[in-house]
Amino acid sequence: MEKQDRIESWERKHSSEISDVKEILHTVKKSPLAMVGLFIVLILIFVAIFAPYIAPHDPITMNLDNRLAPPSMSHLLGTDELGRDILSRIIHGAGVALKIMIIVLAIDLPLGILLGLVAGYFGGWVDEVIMRISDIFMAFPRLILAMAIGTALGPSLVNTMIAIAVTMWPTYARLARAETLSIKERTFIEAEKALGTSKTRILLSSILPLCSSTIIVRATLDMGNVIRIAAGMSFLGLGAQPPTPEWGLMVSTGRSFLISQWWVPTFPGFAILLAVFGFNLLGDGIRDISDPYLRRGG
Amino acid sequence: MAFPGYVAKRLVLFIVVIFGVVTITFFLSHVIPADPVGAIIGENAPQELVEKIEKQLGLDLPLHQQYLRYMKGIVHWDFGISLRTQKQVSADLKTYFPATLELIILAMLIAATCGIGIGILSAVKRNKLPDSISRILSLIGISMPAFWLGLLFIMILYYHLGIIPAGGRLSPGVLSPPTVTGLYTLDSLIAGEFGTFWDAFHHLLGPALVLGWIQTAYICRVTRSSMLEVLNEEYIRTARIKGLRERIVILRHAFRNAAIPVITMVGISFGYLLEGSVLTETVFGYPGLGRYSVNSFLSLDLNAVIGSVTLIAICYALSNLIADLFYGFLDPRIRY
Numbered sequence: 001m002e003k004q005d006r007i008e009s010w011e012r013k014h015s016s017e018i019s020d021v022k023e024i025l026h027t028v029k030k031s032p033l034a035m036v037g038l039f040i041v042l043i044l045i046f047v048a049i050f051a052p053y054i055a056p057h058d059p060i061t062m063n064l065d066n067r068l069a070p071p072s073m074s075h076l077l078g079t080d081e082l083g084r085d086i087l088s089r090i091i092h093g094a095g096v097a098l099k100i101m102i103i104v105l106a107i108d109l110p111l112g113i114l115l116g117l118v119a120g121y122f123g124g125w126v127d128e129v130i131m132r133i134s135d136i137f138m139a140f141p142r143l144i145l146a147m148a149i150g151t152a153l154g155p156s157l158v159n160t161m162i163a164i165a166v167t168m169w170p171t172y173a174r175l176a177r178a179e180t181l182s183i184k185e186r187t188f189i190e191a192e193k194a195l196g197t198s199k200t201r202i203l204l205s206s207i208l209p210l211c212s213s214t215i216i217v218r219a220t221l222d223m224g225n226v227i228r229i230a231a232g233m234s235f236l237g238l239g240a241q242p243p244t245p246e247w248g249l250m251v252s253t254g255r256s257f258l259i260s261q262w263w264v265p266t267f268p269g270f271a272i273l274l275a276v277f278g279f280n281l282l283g284d285g286i287r288d289i290s291d292p293y294l295r296r297g298g
Numbered sequence: 299m300a301f302p303g304y305v306a307k308r309l310v311l312f313i314v315v316i317f318g319v320v321t322i323t324f325f326l327s328h329v330i331p332a333d334p335v336g337a338i339i340g341e342n343a344p345q346e347l348v349e350k351i352e353k354q355l356g357l358d359l360p361l362h363q364q365y366l367r368y369m370k371g372i373v374h375w376d377f378g379i380s381l382r383t384q385k386q387v388s389a390d391l392k393t394y395f396p397a398t399l400e401l402i403i404l405a406m407l408i409a410a411t412c413g414i415g416i417g418i419l420s421a422v423k424r425n426k427l428p429d430s431i432s433r434i435l436s437l438i439g440i441s442m443p444a445f446w447l448g449l450l451f452i453m454i455l456y457y458h459l460g461i462i463p464a465g466g467r468l469s470p471g472v473l474s475p476p477t478v479t480g481l482y483t484l485d486s487l488i489a490g491e492f493g494t495f496w497d498a499f500h501h502l503l504g505p506a507l508v509l510g511w512i513q514t515a516y517i518c519r520v521t522r523s524s525m526l527e528v529l530n531e532e533y534i535r536t537a538r539i540k541g542l543r544e545r546i547v548i549l550r551h552a553f554r555n556a557a558i559p560v561i562t563m564v565g566i567s568f569g570y571l572l573e574g575s576v577l578t579e580t581v582f583g584y585p586g587l588g589r590y591s592v593n594s595f596l597s598l599d600l601n602a603v604i605g606s607v608t609l610i611a612i613c614y615a616l617s618n619l620i621a622d623l624f625y626g627f628l629d630p631r632i633r634y
Contacts, residue, residue: 132315132318135311135314136315139315139319139611140610141614143573143577147591148323152331224440232443235443236595237596251445251449258453262453266449266453269446269449272446273442276443277437284437
């Protein structure tokens with residue numbers, strides 16, 4: 001009985017969030033493309049978490065007697081130049097791709113949002129400096145800057161993540177700044193200031209929640225991008241290093257076998273496409289949902 | 299703000315940005331790497347060789363002097379000698395940049411034609427079958443890893459169908475046309491060598507189709523959403539009520555008004571294509587700026603890295619600047 005009460009009070013307290021989630025789910029259901037995206041992303045997450053249990057073979061152990069075997073019942077997608085099962089490597093690669101994406105966003109979102117909030121709220125020279133720095137970072141094509149940082153730090157998976165993160169924060173800083181500029185003029189912020197609430201508190205507990213939805217939408221749209229850029233860097237030899245089961249790296253090493261053993265580079269590349277496609281479908285759907293104008297338009 | 303004032307403000311900003319870009323490049327190339335020379339020639343190299351190369355690259359000077367020397371070089375467009383090609387980096391850039399320019403222009407033509415066409419069709423047939431197909435195709439285009447698409451093209455168009463050549467800019471045995479612009483297609487036409495033109499065009503086709511397809515997707519999406527906005531306007535209804543033919547309503551009344559974001563997108567796509575050319579040129583073995591920069595990165599050829607990154611960043615910032623100015627010129631509301 002007590003448990004029931006607790007649930008009810010929790011529901012009362014969070015009623016607005018619950019209805020938000022319900023509404024989003026409802027709209028996602030209406031958009032078949034977003035549903036497909038959600039489905040792909042959920043599969044990707046599932047595969048990443050349970051990779052060791054799903055993968056039929058070990059992704060790293062070599063088997064030189066079975067090099068470049070074509071797809072068969074024992075190796076559904078064939079084997080690579082070191083006799084490793086390609087399907088197992090793709091399955092383990094899901095975790096690598098998701099890890100890169102999560103870590104990049106975990107660095108970028110707080111950094112970008114913090115700088116954007118500060119720039120928007122304080123204005124003046126602080127704003128000018130932060131925005132000009134973001135201009136400079138945005139003046140590089142992302143891949144080129146990431147390549148340059150990756151090379152300077154030395155090619156490795158961790159450095160790839162750092163490099164991509166450095167190229168992406170300006171987008172979030174700009175969004176957070178734009179939102180802060182419009183929110184800080186509202187009366188309730190004036191009221192809080194008059195009550196003597198500290199600036200940090202106003203920024204973190206009043207402004208931040210209001211600008212988070214725009215930024216989350218943007219971040220979903222970027223998730224696929226992160227995976228694609230990381231794969232591109234590994235393909236060029238500036239990212240993950242062997243024997244990591246990273247999809248871009250697998251395409252890169254499989255490149256030499258393109259004509260005679262087409263399965264070696266083809267399947268890992270398809271995995272990149274599918275994963276990025278899933279995140280883009282979902283991101284597109286979430287953007288449509290969060291944009292009431294588009295939603296009305298159907 | 300009046301237009302000249304807007305232009306001046308944007309130009310100042312452009313110069314600040316370029317200054318920042320080369321400074322960041324300096325930090326990445328001179329400050330962060332712990333042992334740049336060791337990375338180039340190996341850690342166990344003899345001391346004299348290390349000192350010789352340090353001296354050659356100016357790495358023995360204090361940091362602020364290195365920075366001054368570096369800035370002076372960039373202002374004079376002198377990046378020193380590439381360790382890999384043993385030529386002046388600026389001369390290398392002069393050879394490789396036109397190759398990439400040629401590729402990007404062709405890709406842009408493909409992307410603009412297909413993207414705008416499909417985008418308009420998609421908006422007009424909103425939520426019908428052609429729209430759904432084009433939306434899915436453009437999302438696939440945006441999600442496509444360029445290097446993988448390039449490999450598929452090589453496998454299908456080169457190996458199985460024989461439509462495109464294996465790589466490079468010209469077939470072995472075909473001499474490059476006399477240099478006027480550095481763009482082989484244009485130079486061969488100027489010299490009247492139509493065989494060479496066809497050969498150069500043939501070599502461009504594969505990488506241009508890869509770059510073009512991905513960019514088509516972006517332009518198609520912008521065209522679609524911009525057209526949808528315009529198609530809801532009163533004046534479109536008026537035009538239809540007047541009994542104008544649907545084709546004229548769509549092309550003259552609607553697309554003209556929807557064109558601003560589309561043209562801006564085409565301008566910005568120059569930068570994206572430049573970025574995409576890095577991967578595409580590497581896959582196709584096309585000797586352009588993108589492949590040059592990748593090879594410089596991989597062989598830690600410091601001068602060549604600085605030169606190519608600076609040139610790419612300037613082109614990228616310039617294309618954004620032009621797109622911005624163009625937008626400001628067409629739509630006075632955004633000159634804030």
